[in-house]
Amino acid sequence: MSDEIISIPVYKVDPELKEQLDRQSEERLEQARREALTNIRKRYEQRVKLRADQQPKDTGDELAEE
Numbered sequence: 001m002s003d004e005i006i007s008i009p010v011y012k013v014d015p016e017l018k019e020q021l022d023r024q025s026e027e028r029l030e031q032a033r034r035e036a037l038t039n040i041r042k043r044y045e046q047r048v049k050l051r052a053d054q055q056p057k058d059t060g061d062e063l064a065e066e
Contacts, residue, residue: 013021
């Protein structure tokens with residue numbers, strides 16, 4: 001183990017700047033969530049449509065064949 005002291009620079013941020021950056025971060029996160037929900041809905045609708053297209057159609061012809 002080393003006895004060296006680890007130091008990193010620490011920067012003070014103006015409270016107004018921090019508030020602005022926090023607000024921007026929240027806005028970006030909210031925008032990303034909206035886009036993600038939109039994409040999820042689109043994929044869900046595509047899967048539902050695909051599944052509906054793949055299901056056999058019930059036409060009632062099975063009874064006529066017997």
